[in-house]
Amino acid sequence: MSPRDLLLALLVIVVWGLNFVVIKVGLHDMPPMLLGALRFLLAAFPAVFFVRRPQVPLRWMLAYGLTISLGQFAFLFYAMHVGMPAGLASLVLQSQAFFTLFFAALFLGERLRGSNLFGLLVAAAGLALIGLQGDRMMTLAGFALTIAAASMWALGNVVTRKLGKVNLVGLVVWGSLIPPLPFLGLSLWLDGPQVIADSLRHFSLDSALVLAYLAFGATILGYGLWSRLLSRYPASQVAPFSLLVPVVGISSSALLLGERLSSLQMLGAALVMGGLLINVWGGRLLDSWRRRALDMA
Numbered sequence: 001m002s003p004r005d006l007l008l009a010l011l012v013i014v015v016w017g018l019n020f021v022v023i024k025v026g027l028h029d030m031p032p033m034l035l036g037a038l039r040f041l042l043a044a045f046p047a048v049f050f051v052r053r054p055q056v057p058l059r060w061m062l063a064y065g066l067t068i069s070l071g072q073f074a075f076l077f078y079a080m081h082v083g084m085p086a087g088l089a090s091l092v093l094q095s096q097a098f099f100t101l102f103f104a105a106l107f108l109g110e111r112l113r114g115s116n117l118f119g120l121l122v123a124a125a126g127l128a129l130i131g132l133q134g135d136r137m138m139t140l141a142g143f144a145l146t147i148a149a150a151s152m153w154a155l156g157n158v159v160t161r162k163l164g165k166v167n168l169v170g171l172v173v174w175g176s177l178i179p180p181l182p183f184l185g186l187s188l189w190l191d192g193p194q195v196i197a198d199s200l201r202h203f204s205l206d207s208a209l210v211l212a213y214l215a216f217g218a219t220i221l222g223y224g225l226w227s228r229l230l231s232r233y234p235a236s237q238v239a240p241f242s243l244l245v246p247v248v249g250i251s252s253s254a255l256l257l258g259e260r261l262s263s264l265q266m267l268g269a270a271l272v273m274g275g276l277l278i279n280v281w282g283g284r285l286l287d288s289w290r291r292r293a294l295d296m297a
Contacts, residue, residue, distance in 0.1 A: 001233055009241045012225045017248020019218040020086035021256050023077065026210035030199050032077035033187035035211075037180045040069060042215035044176035054170040056163050064163075064171060065178025068156020073179070074186060075149035084142030085259045088130065090249025091269055092146045094242075097279055098123060099154030107158055115282030123275025129268030137259065168227035172219060240280050246273065 001009070026035050054061075080089055098120045104110040131143050160171070187196055229238045250269065253259040261269060 001237065005229060005232065008225050009229055009238065010244075012222050012229075013241055013244045014248055015217050015222050016242075017090060017245045018252050019214065019222075020080075020090045020249045021252050022210055022213045022218075023080055024086040024253070024257060026207065026214070027077065027081050029202070029204060029207050030210075031187055031191045031195055032081040033074065033183050033190055034196055034199055035214075036070075036073050036077050037183035037187060038211050039073070039214045039219075040176040040179040040183065042211055043219040044173060044180070047173045047220060048177065051170050051173045052167070053174050054163075054167045056166060056171070060159060060163055061171075061175060062178060063159045064156055065175040066182075067152050067159060069175055070179040070182050071152030072149045072156065074183065075145045075152060079142045079145035079149060082141050082145070083139030084146050085138055085253060086257060087246075087250035087253035087259050087261070088138055088143075088265070088269075089146050090253075091246040091272055092127065092130065092143065093150050093153065094246055094272065094276055095123065095127060095147060096150040096153040096157065097276060099151045100157045101279075103154050103158045104161065108161060113282075116279055119275040119278035119282055121275070122278060123272045126268040126271025126273075126275060129264050129271065132264065137262070138265075168230070169220075169224050172223045176219070243273070243276055243280065 023035075030038075076089065076093065080086065084092075098116075101110075101112055101116050101120070105112050127147075130138075131140070160166070163171075226238075246269070250259075250261070
């Protein structure tokens, strides 16, 4: 990877890692479902007038928008609203990698490797340690909702795999047309019209900056640069960079929000990261060791 593209990859990681702190700030002034509605409305408009619609069937576009956009962020925003710290959210959400493995095996017939299962067990032990620390800077409801968000992200990944090679930016932009109305309906149900009206009436510069970051930074810029990297390099070379998102998320939340992990949560975080590393590189290491053993035989 060229130095320029390496810097672009790191820029995406920083933007996505800071995303969790920005969400937490946005939830101070706005109910979670309204934040979701405005985020995707801004991500869709005016971009849909300049980005070509991907050539995918409407049902798959709906499936993508309802899972990776609406489902993931409805659960994530509400999780952070009810007490999930930003840093831990950035980490626990990465459990999507293991949900993706199981959903891909279930719906696409993909094969699970031993390294995948071992990585899952290590990460699951870490998630269990984090979950056991509920009510210590984290609510169990927030933890459970973040796991639900990870499962919806994974379903969206399976939909994307089903679509095959597709313009990722176009998929994200046009898929952003789907969540705003369901988000608004959820906000009316959970918060009521008065809360929505009050939030819009007291719309502040901070709220505008949060929405601009979420829509243009984390969504348009982030996925735009990510798709550029995926078009120029193998996915196996690009995807591991996403492991740095929780590092940025936990560090930035500690620095900017004063969040601190307990000792057991830190151990759990280390196990989750270890499980993710095993999932990404474990299979390659085993294959390398087998080849060396055969060459020596």
